[in-house]
Amino acid sequence: MDILQEISDNLQKGQVSKVGILVKQALEDKIDVKTILGSLIEGMGVVGRRFRDGEIYVPEVLIAARAMYAGLDLIRPLLVQTGATYIGKVVIGTVKGDLHDIGKNLVKMMMEGAGFEVIDLGRDVSPEKFVEAVKANQPDIVGMSALITTTMVNMKDTIEALKRANLRDKVIVMVGGAPVTERFAAEIGADSYAKDADTAVAKAKALISNKR
Amino acid sequence: MNSRERIISAINHREPDRTPLDLGGFDFTGIHVSSLHILEVALGLKKPNEPVKVVDLVQMLGEIDEKLRETLEIDTIPLRGQKNYFGFKNENWKPWTFFDGTPLLVPEKFNTIPDKEGNIYQYPQGDTSALPCVKMPKDGFYFDDVDRSKPIDEESLNVEDQLEECKLLTDEELSYYEKESKRLFEETNYAITFPSGVSGTNLGDSFWIPGWSLKNPRGIRNQEEWYISLITRKDFIRDVNAKMTEIGIENLKLLHQAVGERIQVIMISSTDFGAQNGLLYPKESYQELFKPFHKRINDWVHRNTTWKTLIHSCGSDYDIIPDFIEAGFDILNPVQISAAKMEPERLKKEFGDHIVFWGGGINTQTTFPFGTPQEVEEEVKKNISIFGEGGGFVYATVHDIQARIPLENLLALFRAVNDVRGIKVQGL
Ligand code: B12
Numbered sequence: 001m002d003i004l005q006e007i008s009d010n011l012q013k014g015q016v017s018k019v020g021i022l023v024k025q026a027l028e029d030k031i032d033v034k035t036i037l038g039s040l041i042e043g044m045g046v047v048g049r050r051f052r053d054g055e056i057y058v059p060e061v062l063i064a065a066r067a068m069y070a071g072l073d074l075i076r077p078l079l080v081q082t083g084a085t086y087i088g089k090v091v092i093g094t095v096k097g098d099l100h101d102i103g104k105n106l107v108k109m110m111m112e113g114a115g116f117e118v119i120d121l122g123r124d125v126s127p128e129k130f131v132e133a134v135k136a137n138q139p140d141i142v143g144m145s146a147l148i149t150t151t152m153v154n155m156k157d158t159i160e161a162l163k164r165a166n167l168r169d170k171v172i173v174m175v176g177g178a179p180v181t182e183r184f185a186a187e188i189g190a191d192s193y194a195k196d197a198d199t200a201v202a203k204a205k206a207l208i209s210n211k212r
Numbered sequence: 213m214n215s216r217e218r219i220i221s222a223i224n225h226r227e228p229d230r231t232p233l234d235l236g237g238f239d240f241t242g243i244h245v246s247s248l249h250i251l252e253v254a255l256g257l258k259k260p261n262e263p264v265k266v267v268d269l270v271q272m273l274g275e276i277d278e279k280l281r282e283t284l285e286i287d288t289i290p291l292r293g294q295k296n297y298f299g300f301k302n303e304n305w306k307p308w309t310f311f312d313g314t315p316l317l318v319p320e321k322f323n324t325i326p327d328k329e330g331n332i333y334q335y336p337q338g339d340t341s342a343l344p345c346v347k348m349p350k351d352g353f354y355f356d357d358v359d360r361s362k363p364i365d366e367e368s369l370n371v372e373d374q375l376e377e378c379k380l381l382t383d384e385e386l387s388y389y390e391k392e393s394k395r396l397f398e399e400t401n402y403a404i405t406f407p408s409g410v411s412g413t414n415l416g417d418s419f420w421i422p423g424w425s426l427k428n429p430r431g432i433r434n435q436e437e438w439y440i441s442l443i444t445r446k447d448f449i450r451d452v453n454a455k456m457t458e459i460g461i462e463n464l465k466l467l468h469q470a471v472g473e474r475i476q477v478i479m480i481s482s483t484d485f486g487a488q489n490g491l492l493y494p495k496e497s498y499q500e501l502f503k504p505f506h507k508r509i510n511d512w513v514h515r516n517t518t519w520k521t522l523i524h525s526c527g528s529d530y531d532i533i534p535d536f537i538e539a540g541f542d543i544l545n546p547v548q549i550s551a552a553k554m555e556p557e558r559l560k561k562e563f564g565d566h567i568v569f570w571g572g573g574i575n576t577q578t579t580f581p582f583g584t585p586q587e588v589e590e591e592v593k594k595n596i597s598i599f600g601e602g603g604g605f606v607y608a609t610v611h612d613i614q615a616r617i618p619l620e621n622l623l624a625l626f627r628a629v630n631d632v633r634g635i636k637v638q639g640l
Binding site: 056105148149151195 | 357435488489491492494576582614615
């Protein structure tokens with residue numbers, strides 16, 4: 001089998017060390033790093049769609065993501081050298097007072113797996129911390145996750161804080177998490193909402209190409 | 213019927229004289245201190261400066277006192293343990309003002325001193341020289357777990373480390389339960405719940421994985437790592453669950469000797485198996501790693517006691533409710549009707565003859581926090597009429613009543629419940 005296909009397949013199966021070995025092999029075979037990256041992206045894309053469609057579950061996605069990082073970590077330095085650019089930069093975090101981070105982590109993994117650069121602020125991220133991170137990193141997208149009705153409102157506070165810092169127009173704001181809806185996103189002035197990680201990636205890509 | 217008879221009838225699938233109401237019978241049918249205080253003040257049961265006692269120090273749930281229980285005609289009373297999540301006793305209460313100004317009472321060993329940013333930390337066994345195990349961010353509503361997990365060394369992973377906090381009930385605890393259960397049974401007519409369950413039966417609850425009562429937790433102590441382990445370390449998880457089950461059944465025996473038939477419902481499992489749109493884990497994970505042990509535990513209870521067993525699992529559990537039933541659970545909570553495939557009609561029709569719904573009383577993700585009082589009333593009445601038919605239902609909201617629920621909605625909920633039950637409550 002084609003080694004690139006093998007990378008993608010093993011990623012989907014969550015074979016962490018196998019993916020590392022195969023990526024090393026591919027590099028030795030002088031396969032272009034961007035092509036190798038392509039195989040990781042392809043594999044992670046399949047994982048995202050299968051998760052969206054309820055064919056696989058959270059633990060399987062987390063394991064596949066570990067396999068993806070086993071490959072990605074090897075080629076990242078080389079990608080930087082070749083001057084290959086990310087398709088966009090994302091700052092992401094779970095909002096203040098909320099510890100639920102599984103969903104946020106899945107979104108982050110899928111985005112990295114799709115070629116975005118992602119800066120993860122973790123959980124319990126205050127509006128001020130989001131603002132600081134936007135200043136420091138100048139991302140294209142700010143992603144916020146909230147899982148509880150009591151913390152959802154902190155998304156609005158963050159958007160207000162971005163406005164006060166004159167940064168709101170410079171970024172695309174995406175929101176998500178179990179209780180969040182399209183309507184709520186519109187009400188608080190976010191640019192986009194996504195129901196799952198796979199859709200989040202698709203929307204992020206579309207929003208960025210619109211912006212540019 | 214008195215409260216106890218009413219609940220016994222409902223959980224045996226016989227229609228009681230009126231819908232039973234639970235508030236505070238479990239730590240997932242409780243009410244956040246802020247909402248509780250607002251409600252009690254509005255009902256004239258507390259003065260604005262009168263404190264609320266915190267009975268769950270992580271989720272920050274308030275104590276339902278006798279005045280409120282009588283006023284709202286609540287049918288349950290919990291038999292609580294003496295120790296909390298951090299492993300110290302809830303005693304010697306002291307005042308503390310919550311971030312939003314709510315006056316509270318907390319145990320002596322509860323740390324109220326904030327750090328520079330205003331965050332509050334708690335410590336295992338109340339020992340402030342240890343690393344903190346949970347943190348409440350300034351202006352937050354709950355405590356969050358502080359990740360104290362260490363990188364996992366597969367070679368040295370063992371069941372004993374993973375179950376360090378899983379212990380047999382002590383003589384002191386048992387005599388306390390014996391005395392308390394007698395007091396509650398003889399002095400009240402409420403149905404007695406056992407909210408914490410016994411150590412050992414609550415297999416794989418991610419809430420407990422971090423080991424908050426331990427100063428140096430070993431094994432798998434990070435929630436994400438735990439979820440992954442359900443796939444990658446199946447044998448280990450199976451061994452852990454087997455050992456827990458052994459301890460759990462031993463504890464059930466001890467508890468039974470102490471409380472006899474005085475309690476009516478015991479919490480067995482509060483592991484979440486569902487997420488918003490479907491299961492959190494593959495169905496096979498439940499079937500292979502949990503179900504056989506749950507069955508052993510439930511069988512023991514049914515063979516030896518008159519207690520009913522309760523499983524709490526959030527999210528969309530639809531796909532494994534048949535497995536819960538086969539595993540012998542009598543009662544399901546919180547019945548998250550807002551998750552996929554969890555509509556009241558569907559659940560009642562498909563599973564109503566086989567499992568009791570303890571919850572599902574209102575959609576806590578939309579209607580309750582964000583709807584109008586009228587929408588709240590309508591939904592409460594509709595859900596009662598669907599779930600209540602023929603018994604098999606105890607009214608409770610989906611999970612605890614959180615903070616930031618508008619007062620009008622809090623009042624509307626209890627007004628609607630009591631309307632249906634033909635009770636007029638002053639102040640509602
Ligand atoms: C697992 C879980 C926990 C774990 C969290 C572990 C962790 N590290 O994350 C634990 C046990 C610790 C926990 C604690 C609590 N929880 Co909880 N929890 C859940 C549960 C069962 C599943 C959440 C989950 O991980 N889902 C899986 C992931 C993959 O899905 P997701 O997060 O929705 O993310 C997807 C999408 O939403 C989207 N997405 C997510 N984020 C983003 C961001 C962007 C930018 C975009 C575009 C998309 C996007 O993509 C993701 C992947 O597809 C839910 C039930 C539910 N219905 O969701 C309750 C739930 C969220 N919890 C709830 C509550 C109340 C709590 C507690 C307060 C009390 C308690 N004991 O349960 C504490 C919270 C304390 C705190 N400070 O936060 C309630 C909230 C109710 C409400 N009124 O809103 C829920 C809904 C349960 C219920 N029955 O009511 N919980």
